[in-house]
Amino acid sequence: MFPRLLYIKARSCGIVPVSGWNSRTIPVCAQVIGPIAMHAYSVFALAVLGLLLTPGPTNTLLALSGAGRGVRASLPLMLGEIAGYLLVILALVVLFSDFLKTHAGLAQAIKLCAAIWVAFLAVRLWTLPSSAPVGAAITPRRVFVTTCLNPKGLIVGLVLLPQAPLPRIWPYILLFSALVAFAALMWLCVGAFLIRHADQSSPRLVRGTASGFLLVLSLGLAGNVFGIL
Template sequence: MPTAEFLFAIWGLLLTPGPTNTLLALSGASAGLRRSTRLMPAELAAYLLVVTPLALFGADLLARQPLAASAVKLAAAGWVAFLAVKLWRVEAGRAQVEAITPRRVFVTTLLNPKGLIIGLTLLPQGAAPFFLLHLGLFAASVLMVAAIWAGAGGMMKRDTTEPPLVYRRAAACWLALLAAALVGAALRA
C-alpha cells in the first residue's frame, strides 16, 4: 500500500470513536489536554505491542488458529463492557481524575480490535521494504490522534475538576454499544 493511502487508512481508523478514544476524551474533559498527555505513551506502547507481532507473524497464526480472532474480540468486548459499567456507576461529585489511568488506557488499547486491523491488514508484513517507515508513521499518528481526542475532551472542560455526569453516562452508553458490536462480530466469525 502506498504511503499516502496507508496514512489515510490509519487516520480514518484511529480517529473513529472507540474505547481508547472515549477514555482520552474523558481524561481531557476532566484533567485537560496537558495532564492527559501522560496517557499517550501507554496507548502507543499497547498498540505497538499488538501490531508489531501481528504484522510480523499474525497472518500465519490466524491461518492456523481461526478462533483466535474471535477470542480476542470477546475479551475486548468484556473489557469494554467493564469500562462502560465503571463509567456509568460514577456518582456526580465522586469521580476522580485518576480514574483514567495509563494502565487502564494500556489494557483498553491492548484489547482494541483496531490493533488487529492495523497489524493484519494495514501495516506491510515485516519483510516488506516500507515496514519500518509505516510503523514509524503509525506511531506518530497514534500520538497525534490521542492529542486530538484529549484536546476535544479538554474543550468540554468546565471550571470543575470532573466532566459533568452526562458526559460519563454518554461515554458509558457508547462503550456498551461497542461491546455489543464486538460480541456480535465475534459470534459471526
C-alpha cells in the first residue's frame, strides 16, 4: 500500500511516467520524495519559528511570568499556548478555512476581539498591587484565551499549513506543537534571565513597560482593523 501511495505522489509531481509503475520505480520514488518532504518540513519549521519568536501578546505574558515566577513554575503556561493554537488551527482546517477566505470581516472581528483582550491584560497588569509578583495575573487560562485571539494562529492555519485534508497534515501539526513549546521556553528564559533582575530592583517600571507594550500591541491590532495602520 505504501509503495503505491509513494508512486502516486511521485507521478503527481511528474517524477515518473504514468506507465512507469514497477518494482524499479519504488526506490526512485523514495529517493526523490524523501528529500522533497524534508525540504517542505524545513521550510515550514523555519517560517513557524520566525513567527512564534516574534514579540507579541502571548510572548509578553510568557516573559513576564518567567521573570516573576521562574521557568519551572511557568511551564504550565506552555500547555495553555499549545491548546490555544491547536484549537484555532484545527477549527480552521476542519471547519472555517474556506469560510474565512470568503468572509474577511470575520478575521477582522477576531483581530478586534484580540485588541480588546490585550488592552484588558494591559490594564490588569498595570493595576496589580505593588506587593503582587509580576506573574500573578498570568494564568494558563489567560494565556489560552490570548493565544486563541492571537492573529498568529490565523497565519499558521491559513497561510503556512499545507492546504490538505486533516489526515495528511498531522505531521505538520505535531511539528508545530513542538515548535510552540520550544518558542515558549525561549520566552520564559528571556523573562527569567533578562527581566527578573530589573523586576526585583524596579518592579513598577517593569510592569509599566510591559503594560505599555501590551497597550501598543492592542492599538496596533485595532488600527489594522480600521485601516489606520
